[in-house]
Amino acid sequence: MATKIRLQRGGRKNYAFYSIVIADARAPRDGKFTEKIGTYNPNTNPATVDLNFERALYWVEVGAQPTDTVRNILSREGVYLMKHLRGGVKKGAFDEAAAQKKFDAWKADKVKGLEAVRAEELKAKKETAAKELEAEKKQNAEVAKKVAEKKAALAAAKAEEEAAKAAEEAAPAEEAAEAAPAEA
Numbered sequence: 001m002a003t004k005i006r007l008q009r010g011g012r013k014n015y016a017f018y019s020i021v022i023a024d025a026r027a028p029r030d031g032k033f034t035e036k037i038g039t040y041n042p043n044t045n046p047a048t049v050d051l052n053f054e055r056a057l058y059w060v061e062v063g064a065q066p067t068d069t070v071r072n073i074l075s076r077e078g079v080y081l082m083k084h085l086r087g088g089v090k091k092g093a094f095d096e097a098a099a100q101k102k103f104d105a106w107k108a109d110k111v112k113g114l115e116a117v118r119a120e121e122l123k124a125k126k127e128t129a130a131k132e133l134e135a136e137k138k139q140n141a142e143v144a145k146k147v148a149e150k151k152a153a154l155a156a157a158k159a160e161e162e163a164a165k166a167a168e169e170a171a172p173a174e175e176a177a178e179a180a181p182a183e184a
Helices: 054-060 066-078 079-091 097-181
Strands: 003-012 015-024 035-041 048-050
Touching: 003 035, 003 066, 035 054, 035 079, 048 066, 054 066, 054 079, 066 097, 079 097
Parallel strands: none
Antiparallel strands: 003 015, 015 035, 035 048
């Protein structure tokens, strides 16, 4: 029986979520499988992988063939590195403790790199939000300035209109005042 390590699709439309499974090569993609060894969520940044490391390592060592995507996932999780280190232990190049020490150092470096990516992404997101806020404040200030100018123009026009009305009302009163002493 040819055994494959592959992804089994789940999730919903436009939001894929995968299970990492061990299945017969002849079984359908989402069909019968032997064992589920983890999950893979490509929708997060970086992609989230939850993997049963020991079972994945066991299946790789007994000859299960991963698909290309699963091979990349297993490689990033360190399954192939551990297989390589165990091969070195079997050949006598170094002991089990040295192999585990090398793997732990690699894993710590990998985690440090992922944390740096997350921190950089968070920083970029904050900078973008700050720029957007600044642009919005600038735009609001321009709008407020235009509104103030418009209100000032309206107030000036209204004052001018009231002055004209007052002048019109004052003119007939002055004419009447001038006409009254002339008659007397």
